[in-house]
Amino acid sequence: MRVHLVNPSHVSFGIAVITPRWLYVLAAATPRTWGDPVLVDETLEVLDPASVEPGDVVGIGIHTGNALRGYEVGRAVRERGAWVVYGGIHATLYPEEAHELGGAHAVVKGDGDLAWAGVVEDCVKGTPRRIYDAGQVPAGYFLPARWDLLPRQRYMWASVQTVRGCPKHCSFCSVWRTDGQEPRQRGVDAIVAEVVELRRMGFRFIALADDNFYPVTLEDLAMAARRLDKTRLHELEALRAERFELMDRLSKLPSDMVFFTQITMEAAEDQGFLEAMARARIRGALVGVEAVTPEGLKDVYKGFNASGEDLVERLQAFRQHGIHVLGSFIFGLPSDRAETFEATAALADRADVTFAQFVMLTPFPGTLDFTEWEKSMASDPRRIDGIPLTRHWLIPQALRPKVYVPHPVMSADEIRDRTQNTWDRFYSLRNIWERSRCVKSLKARLAFLLISKIYRQMYANTGIATDSARVGRSARWARLMIKPCQRLFTASPMPDLQAPAANRAPAGADLVQLTRSASPAN
Numbered sequence: 001m002r003v004h005l006v007n008p009s010h011v012s013f014g015i016a017v018i019t020p021r022w023l024y025v026l027a028a029a030t031p032r033t034w035g036d037p038v039l040v041d042e043t044l045e046v047l048d049p050a051s052v053e054p055g056d057v058v059g060i061g062i063h064t065g066n067a068l069r070g071y072e073v074g075r076a077v078r079e080r081g082a083w084v085v086y087g088g089i090h091a092t093l094y095p096e097e098a099h100e101l102g103g104a105h106a107v108v109k110g111d112g113d114l115a116w117a118g119v120v121e122d123c124v125k126g127t128p129r130r131i132y133d134a135g136q137v138p139a140g141y142f143l144p145a146r147w148d149l150l151p152r153q154r155y156m157w158a159s160v161q162t163v164r165g166c167p168k169h170c171s172f173c174s175v176w177r178t179d180g181q182e183p184r185q186r187g188v189d190a191i192v193a194e195v196v197e198l199r200r201m202g203f204r205f206i207a208l209a210d211d212n213f214y215p216v217t218l219e220d221l222a223m224a225a226r227r228l229d230k231t232r233l234h235e236l237e238a239l240r241a242e243r244f245e246l247m248d249r250l251s252k253l254p255s256d257m258v259f260f261t262q263i264t265m266e267a268a269e270d271q272g273f274l275e276a277m278a279r280a281r282i283r284g285a286l287v288g289v290e291a292v293t294p295e296g297l298k299d300v301y302k303g304f305n306a307s308g309e310d311l312v313e314r315l316q317a318f319r320q321h322g323i324h325v326l327g328s329f330i331f332g333l334p335s336d337r338a339e340t341f342e343a344t345a346a347l348a349d350r351a352d353v354t355f356a357q358f359v360m361l362t363p364f365p366g367t368l369d370f371t372e373w374e375k376s377m378a379s380d381p382r383r384i385d386g387i388p389l390t391r392h393w394l395i396p397q398a399l400r401p402k403v404y405v406p407h408p409v410m411s412a413d414e415i416r417d418r419t420q421n422t423w424d425r426f427y428s429l430r431n432i433w434e435r436s437r438c439v440k441s442l443k444a445r446l447a448f449l450l451i452s453k454i455y456r457q458m459y460a461n462t463g464i465a466t467d468s469a470r471v472g473r474s475a476r477w478a479r480l481m482i483k484p485c486q487r488l489f490t491a492s493p494m495p496d497l498q499a500p501a502a503n504r505a506p507a508g509a510d511l512v513q514l515t516r517s518a519s520p521a522n
């Protein structure tokens with residue numbers, strides 16, 4: 001009996017940008033009795049069902065975008081006589097769907113870190129449960145990934161998770177509902193050990209694949225300090241202290257290492273945090289800007305973000321600390337108008353954003369937006385291939401429409417055209433070349449240009465375009481360009497690298513003082 005873990009995808013590039021971390025974490029959760037699991041990442045190449053034998057256990061992780069391909073894989077391997085188990089966000093939200101359409105024997109809802117070993121044992125005994133409610137695993141139980149199983153040459157960036165969960169509640173995002181609003185922060189030693197292992201293998205670019213790298217804001221601390229009971233304040237201070245300790249340890253790793261993370265904009269107000277990020281060589285951050293107006297931010301329950309000139313200043317604060325921003329903007333918010341697109345593009349330029357993504361407001365399952373939209377669609381008679389639009393992920397890929405939240409004054413086509421134009425403007429050769437001044441040598445500027453173009457091809461054309469020829473061309477182009485790009489990210493292995501020792505007085509030692517000074521109660 002063998003265990004197979006499959007990351008489904010309907011498009012394969014041969015090389016992928018970031019390692020699908022969950023595959024390697026579940027590999028670590030697989031009992032060693034059954035040998036090393038077979039890992040199949042279909043963003044590299046498709047699964048060959050003939051590699052699966054009767055009695056094998058196949059774990060398939062799905063999100064909404066790859067659920068249909070996941071179901072195809074599940075049915076194919078069930079026909080081969082395998083036990084089929086689903087997990088991931090989509091299976092957590094729609095466990096019955098995996099049973100009805102994906103040939104599931106079992107579905108794991110929530111985090112698989114602790115549950116997976118038991119699921120495999122149950123399958124081997126022939127008695128898998130229909131549903132496993134695994135819930136949210138405490139941070140102390142997060143498993144380090146089995147990087148020893150990774151095909152090194154096929155990924156550009158590795159990924160390490162440092163915290164799960166996000167305290168916010170943005171309407172278009174499912175993270176706070178699926179991963180929870182209480183940050184679950186991993187211990188520093190465990191994170192550093194994984195990073196060191198990856199650098200030993202020759203990865204110098206690492207994504208800190210977190211929901212929100214800045215889970216405790218100065219405002220949170222100030223609010224907790226106003227309470228009579230200081231328990232919460234001390235909890236938050238401890239979380240914050242751990243962040244500083246982590247960044248201090250990262251700063252002692254080889255100087256060629258580069259980290260990238262995802263963070264809320266509030267970090268820009270926190271000088272000490274930005275400085276610690278810079279020392280840790282966290283050189284890039286995806287910042288969810290979403291909207292450039294207060295009305296737009298209100299539309300998505302993201303009032304904690306800044307707008308207008310304040311927004312420009314906050315985004316620039318990252319750059320002033322050497323942290324490049326990948327700004328994420330959403331179009332199609334109810335308050336958006338034709339002029340919003342131009343205003344957004346102009347702001348992205350003024351704010352020194354190094355990369356940007358412009359997405360259309362989409363009702364993703366598990367979000368507040370989806371719940372609203374699903375209700376509004378209750379009487380919509382439209383079906384494609386017999387499937388209602390509210391289950392659009394089940395429509396065959398070739399027929400599947402892009403589904404967006406309806407807008408009060410603009411049509412989806414208008415929003416799409418304007419969004420596409422904004423991508424075209426931001427990623428014009430001239431603008432990319434201008435932005436490439438952020439790196440010094442000609443070689444680095446050319447690399448910047450290449451990466452910008454690949455990013456645009458992979459995300460704009462394949463993500464927004466409805467024309468399948470355009471999507472196909474983009475995928476082919478990205479496949480061609482990704483190979484030379486991969487070489488830019490490779491470093492010589494450092495097999496003897498040791499983890500830096502913990503600092504007894506980390507650079508954030510003054511942070512309690514900082515916290516106290518942020519508190520009006522002090």
Ligand code: SF4
Binds near residue numbers: 166169
């Ligand atoms: S969009 Fe970002 S800030 Fe908002 S809930 Fe999701 S992870 Fe948190």
